[in-house]
Amino acid sequence: MLKHVEHIGLAVADLAAANALYTRLLGAEPYKMEEVESEGVMTSFFQTGQSKIELLAATHPQSPIAQFIEKRGEGIHHIAFEVEDIRQEMTRLKTEGFHLLNEEPKRGADNKLICFIHPKSAHGVLVELCQTIPNGDEA
Amino acid sequence: MLKHVEHIGLAVADLAAANALYTRLLGAEPYKMEEVESEGVMTSFFQTGQSKIELLAATHPQSPIAQFIEKRGEGIHHIAFEVEDIRQEMTRLKTEGFHLLNEEPKRGADNKLICFIHPKSAHGVLVELCQTIPNGDEA
Numbered sequence: 001m002l003k004h005v006e007h008i009g010l011a012v013a014d015l016a017a018a019n020a021l022y023t024r025l026l027g028a029e030p031y032k033m034e035e036v037e038s039e040g041v042m043t044s045f046f047q048t049g050q051s052k053i054e055l056l057a058a059t060h061p062q063s064p065i066a067q068f069i070e071k072r073g074e075g076i077h078h079i080a081f082e083v084e085d086i087r088q089e090m091t092r093l094k095t096e097g098f099h100l101l102n103e104e105p106k107r108g109a110d111n112k113l114i115c116f117i118h119p120k121s122a123h124g125v126l127v128e129l130c131q132t133i134p135n136g137d138e139a
Numbered sequence: 140m141l142k143h144v145e146h147i148g149l150a151v152a153d154l155a156a157a158n159a160l161y162t163r164l165l166g167a168e169p170y171k172m173e174e175v176e177s178e179g180v181m182t183s184f185f186q187t188g189q190s191k192i193e194l195l196a197a198t199h200p201q202s203p204i205a206q207f208i209e210k211r212g213e214g215i216h217h218i219a220f221e222v223e224d225i226r227q228e229m230t231r232l233k234t235e236g237f238h239l240l241n242e243e244p245k246r247g248a249d250n251k252l253i254c255f256i257h258p259k260s261a262h263g264v265l266v267e268l269c270q271t272i273p274n275g276d277e278a
Contacts, residue, residue: 004187005190010264021261048143048144049144049190050189051143051144082188119214123213124213127164
């Protein structure tokens with residue numbers, strides 16, 4: 001089951017400028033910045049209620065975020081939902097006919113195991129599942 | 140202050156198909172459907188934790204949702220944040236340099252007063268402020 005909106009990912013071109021702007025908008029500074037090398041992104045997290053706003057900036061031109069911005073401009077990139085057991089949820093969603101972008105959970109930012117659902121499976125929305133890694137252990 | 144993500148708005152072409160798909164994804168049916176004539180949309184709401192997923196389908200070809208889909212395809216349309224006092228927040232954000240799309244709060248779906256921030260003010264993200272109308276009164 002999808003428990004709640006864990007975060008909303010926003011693709012930005014200039015992370016420092018976007019950090020300053022979202023600090024003004026949300027009234028609080030990012031609580032964390034973290035590079036995810038495997039995805040070619042530098043991330044920045046703001047807490048707002050139960051959810052986070054995750055700013056995503058490309059670290060190289062082949063990064064999916066660079067490609068997204070080149071094609072569509074800056075904007076909302078994905079919605080992530082917290083799940084209890086990501087493997088169980090991946091199995092459930094495959095059975096329901098959703099097309100997953102990775103067969104095995106992979107390591108994301110902010111101590112999460114993640115999996116993406118193809119936007120073609122979800123009316124153009126890139127949906128991420130994420131499960132908090134217990135005690136920061138690798139799964 | 141922006142309190143939490145009240146909802147995420149998704150532009151969809153076929154509301155019945157999207158309702159069925161998001162019911163499978165989220166594991167629960169929409170709790171409400173409502174037409175907002177002034178915006179040319181039929182909406183459908185799913186609860187997920189503290190936030191809602193709002194599906195938006197155009198009711199006529201001039202609807203902003205029809206135009207969005209024509210230009211970009213189906214996908215994530217906006218992020219809405221709950222605020223305590225929308226007029227106070229609109230004043231604060233104008234002072235901070237944000238460009239508001241309406242000078243006065245207007246009536247939105249699901250018993251809300253709403254105001255949009257121009258995407259050019261927020262790195263390509265259409266941000267909505269919304270305040271619950273006390274006792275369903277018009278403000």
